């Protein structure tokens with residue numbers, strides 16, 4: 001069968017790219033090995049516009065935020081559900097110096113206005129300890145990544161364009177500016193394999209820096225309702241009915257998806273520094289964030305094999321970065337659009 005594109009991987013990157021291409025009228029096949037090692041199936045889907053100890057607004061914040069809100073709204077309307085919700089995030093200051101830094105930055109211009117407004121200590125004294133006060137950045141939210149991926153899987157299945165198996169590189173044949181795999185012949189194959197791209201023979205040379213992270217599922221029976229995402233180094237995401245997710249850590253040494261006691265203790269100790277209520281641990285998962293050296297996405301076509309491309313590097317901000325760059329990659333593939341230099345894979349050559 002002759003088609004336009006084979007997309008390898010149905011995580012956030014592959015799903016959004018394939019959806020864009022199908023909506024643009026292209027014939028697409030998605031190949032995914034049942035989400036084995038998928039970051040999307042583990043990730044929390046939090047959109048936090050202000051990150052790190054320097055209280056830095058995310059790179060290209062306004063552009064990415066506007067596009068992610070727009071795309072998740074369209075997807076939700078198309079699939080009859082809501083994937084993305086604006087959700088307040090309360091970040092607790094860890095010391096006086098951090099609060100002073102917030103005040104200096106807040107008086108600055110541009111996206112510093114996303115630093116929001118400050119609260120004095122004592123916000124919800126029965127739930128949290130906040131001796132230095134807190135602030136709520138503007139534009140925070142939560143993407144239900146699991147639900148989005150499940151719904152997009154149905155969307156692909158209904159169109160008969162999803163194959164649930166591992167794509168073996170040795171079965172890929174490059175011939176006369178086409179790429180062949182099994183019974184399919186396509187103009188291009190685009191790899192959206194998350195951290196597994198480190199083993200891809202055509203894209204192994206990219207400077208991957210995969211980061212393992214772990215998340216705990218928590219249950220608390222006697223807590224007053226919490227609607228905000230709480231953050232003090234570690235975060236707590238309320239899911240309703242006394243259920244929460246909590247994370248996370250960064251580990252660059254061991255790249256596997258086995259939950260560890262060390263990360264569990266790190267997350268628990270972080271939570272205990274601000275949470276005042278008791279909880280039980282009901283689950284523990286680990287995943288690998290697909291990070292490249294400069295923490296930006298990586299998009300484009302192989303310099304030698306024009307039939308092969310990549311869309312990867314969403315790192316720890318897939319929910320925010322995915323929609324904008326999936327649309328850019330789709331536009332490039334289907335309509336000869338441009339890829340920004342900052343994210344083009346050619347920046348690493």
Ligand SMILES: Cc1cc2nc3c(=O)[nH]c(=O)nc-3n(C[C@H](O)[C@H](O)[C@H](O)COP(=O)(O)OP(=O)(O)OC[C@H]3O[C@@H](n4cnc5c(N)ncnc54)[C@H](O)[C@@H]3O)c2cc1C
Pocket residue numbers: 008009010011012013014031032033034035036037038039040041042043044045046047165166167168192193194195196212213214215247248286287288289290311312313314315316317318319320
């Ligand atoms: C602990 C943790 C917490 C996170 N929290 C957040 C958060 O709060 N907010 C946020 O925005 N992001 C978060 N992230 C990051 C987010 O999950 C990623 O940015 C995003 O999911 C990456 O999507 P992806 O499609 O590139 O990769 P993946 O989700 O890993 O998808 C790759 C897909 O390719 C498939 N695949 C790979 N190789 C093959 C092959 N040879 N054949 C067939 N299929 C293949 C895999 O099965 C998988 O389904 C978190 C990640 C982790 C690990």
